[in-house]
Amino acid sequence: MNNWDSFKELVLIEKKDVCDTIKSFYFKSKNGEKLPKHIPGQFLPFRIKTDDATMKEVMRTYSLSDLPSEDVYRISVKKIEGGVMSSYLHDKLQVGDSIEAMPPCGVFVLDESLPKDEPIVLLSGGIGITPLLSILLANAKDRNIYFVQAVQNSNIQPFGEDIDKICKENNLKNTVFYSNPLDTDKIGENYDVQGFVTKEWIKENLPLNGAFYFCGPPIFMESLEKNLLELGVSQDKINYEKFS
Numbered sequence: 748m749n750n751w752d753s754f755k756e757l758v759l760i761e762k763k764d765v766c767d768t769i770k771s772f773y774f775k776s777k778n779g780e781k782l783p784k785h786i787p788g789q790f791l792p793f794r795i796k797t798d799d800a801t802m803k804e805v806m807r808t809y810s811l812s813d814l815p816s817e818d819v820y821r822i823s824v825k826k827i828e829g830g831v832m833s834s835y836l837h838d839k840l841q842v843g844d845s846i847e848a849m850p851p852c853g854v855f856v857l858d859e860s861l862p863k864d865e866p867i868v869l870l871s872g873g874i875g876i877t878p879l880l881s882i883l884l885a886n887a888k889d890r891n892i893y894f895v896q897a898v899q900n901s902n903i904q905p906f907g908e909d910i911d912k913i914c915k916e917n918n919l920k921n922t923v924f925y926s927n928p929l930d931t932d933k934i935g936e937n938y939d940v941q942g943f944v945t946k947e948w949i950k951e952n953l954p955l956n957g958a959f960y961f962c963g964p965p966i967f968m969e970s971l972e973k974n975l976l977e978l979g980v981s982q983d984k985i986n987y988e989k990f991s
């Protein structure tokens with residue numbers, strides 16, 4: 748879309764369940780114009796007017812969770828109980844409806860100057876998967892990526908099958924952590940490790956000479972950063988996106 752420097756309308760063309768509490772939303776431009784391609788890792792700011800008496804505007808940002816495209820943007824949103832925007836998207840916005848958004852922005856993107864053979868480690872916690880999935884999809888073919896997905900269990904594991912498939916196809920290492928597996932979850936089938944991503948596990952399983960990118964709940968990111976620094980990874984190789 749030309750001169751897209753403030754809010755413009757996007758139209759919802761599809762709404763899809765991903766797993767418990769998470770849905771994906773697919774948008775096109777309203778007037779049929781091409782969209783600017785995002786850089787994997789970037790997000791879109793959205794704006795709505797709440798229906799309370801004040802008609803207050805609410806703005807939230809959502810990472811693009813798919814490959815860059817000029818035709819369709821995909822975001823994937825976890826519904827937060829009592830959350831204004833996530834509830835609006837899940838419960839009110841219907842296919843054919845419009846929503847205001849700004850163009851893709853954000854600096855949580857892969858450093859393109861990294862040597863092609865330098866390992867890239869992508870670690871996601873919960874809904875923090877969204878920017879990392881876009882980075883994985885765009886770089887799986889020509890980067891040596893180690894992917895780590897940490898979730899509670901299979902009920903709330905977004906995109907597990909897609910990640911497994913793309914990692915297998917490209918010979919990439921993919922590790923799934925469940926902190927609270929269901930009785931039906933089987934180690935070696937649905938997931939690889941029970942518990943949290945520990946310092947010891949990182950030391951034994953990840954390339955400490957790589958570049959690290961992570962996104963997830965605050966406690967997940969704080970612990971990862973602390974552990975990586977203690978293991979000697981330099982601060983300039985540690986990159987993360989906060990969702991708050």
Ligand SMILES: Cc1cc2nc3c(=O)[nH]c(=O)nc-3n(C[C@H](O)[C@H](O)[C@H](O)COP(=O)(O)OP(=O)(O)OC[C@H]3O[C@@H](n4cnc5c(N)ncnc54)[C@H](O)[C@@H]3O)c2cc1C
Pocket residue numbers: 790807808809810811822823824825826827828829830831832833834853874877878988989990991
């Ligand atoms: C760069 C970036 C990228 C992001 N990408 C994604 C993404 O890809 N997917 C995704 O799902 N999220 C993403 N987020 C998070 C997203 O922007 C929202 O913060 C999230 O969806 C919650 O917004 P909400 O309006 O639904 O909740 P809010 O209305 O902001 O509420 C959040 C919490 O606060 C509580 N709360 C609200 N009002 C009050 C009050 N008055 N008193 C006490 N508690 C209150 C709510 O109950 C809820 O628990 C991203 C955030 C950032 C910064």
